[in-house]
Amino acid sequence: GAELAAAWTLPQVHARQVVGSTNDMARTLADSGAPHGTVVVAEEQTAGRGRGGKQWESPPGLGIWMSVVARPAELPAPGLLPILVGLAAAEALDAFARPATAMIKWPNDLQLAGRKFAGILCEGSWDAAGPGAVIVGIGMNVLHAPGDFAPEVRETATSLRIVAGWAPPRVHVAGAVAGAIARALARPPAQLGGALLDALRRRDALDGREVRVTGPQETEGTALGIASGGGLLVRGRDGVLRTITTGTVRAVPH
Numbered sequence: 001g002a003e004l005a006a007a008w009t010l011p012q013v014h015a016r017q018v019v020g021s022t023n024d025m026a027r028t029l030a031d032s033g034a035p036h037g038t039v040v041v042a043e044e045q046t047a048g049r050g051r052g053g054k055q056w057e058s059p060p061g062l063g064i065w066m067s068v069v070a071r072p073a074e075l076p077a078p079g080l081l082p083i084l085v086g087l088a089a090a091e092a093l094d095a096f097a098r099p100a101t102a103m104i105k106w107p108n109d110l111q112l113a114g115r116k117f118a119g120i121l122c123e124g125s126w127d128a129a130g131p132g133a134v135i136v137g138i139g140m141n142v143l144h145a146p147g148d149f150a151p152e153v154r155e156t157a158t159s160l161r162i163v164a165g166w167a168p169p170r171v172h173v174a175g176a177v178a179g180a181i182a183r184a185l186a187r188p189p190a191q192l193g194g195a196l197l198d199a200l201r202r203r204d205a206l207d208g209r210e211v212r213v214t215g216p217q218e219t220e221g222t223a224l225g226i227a228s229g230g231g232l233l234v235r236g237r238d239g240v241l242r243t244i245t246t247g248t249v250r251a252v253p254h
């Protein structure tokens with residue numbers, strides 16, 4: 001039936017040498033009806049952006065700067081999206097990262113060997129009537145050597161190549177990750193539970209760590225996993241268990 005047909009339909013892939021931001025191009029395509037799973041990938045971005053309006057370095061030749069148009073059957077809570085995307089991407093990336101395991105640093109970073117190598121930026125409007133399109137942007141450091149990183153991030157960033165010791169073909173990595181994201185968001189759960197929570201727990205880079213949360217829910221305490229709504233559970237120094245839904249989290253060094 002329709003399911004089988006969808007499985008055999010190749011996604012639209014828009015590969016470009018240079019764009020401003022693949023998220024912007026994907027939004028334009030989505031607004032003119034691009035289907036679920038449509039991929040935009042660029043060799044270079046001139047206006048790549050990260051969370052909080054930060055600039056995202058997107059030089060040519062080294063990474064995967066990619067966006068996926070997602071039209072979930074039902075729109076999950078905004079906090080759930082990056083988690084679902086992160087888990088799907090991490091699972092797909094393991095095949096290339098071995099012996100390392102891709103870990104999720106709440107809410108939207110992927111880490112290898114304790115360092116950031118990918119970031120996720122989901123953009124969409126949640127107040128729209130009915131499920132609209134969500135743009136899932138992901139930037140992955142793939143072929144970077146240590147010297148390729150800007151001095152500010154040299155101590156905290158890494159790449160697949162540095163960790164796994166080989167240079168995986170970016171087209172394979174991109175295809176695996178885009179496919180996994182489209183699959184995860186076709187029919188996303190309303191809440192995290194069961195097998196999904198177990199899988200997340202095994203990849204939770206912050207689990208049990210002492211953390212400092214900045215932003216509107218500023219607090220310090222111990223990270224105790226991910227809640228069913230996608231928030232981060234933190235037991236504060238005052239003993240109170242809080243669910244953090246927004247902000248930046250830093251692990252306090254041991």
Ligand code: BTN
Pocket residue numbers: 020021022023024045047048049050051052054056058064065066067108109118119120121137138139140
């Ligand atoms: C973050 O860690 O702050 C998220 C970074 C997201 C970067 C990706 S690269 C592809 C897509 N296009 C953008 O402009 N940003 C995302």
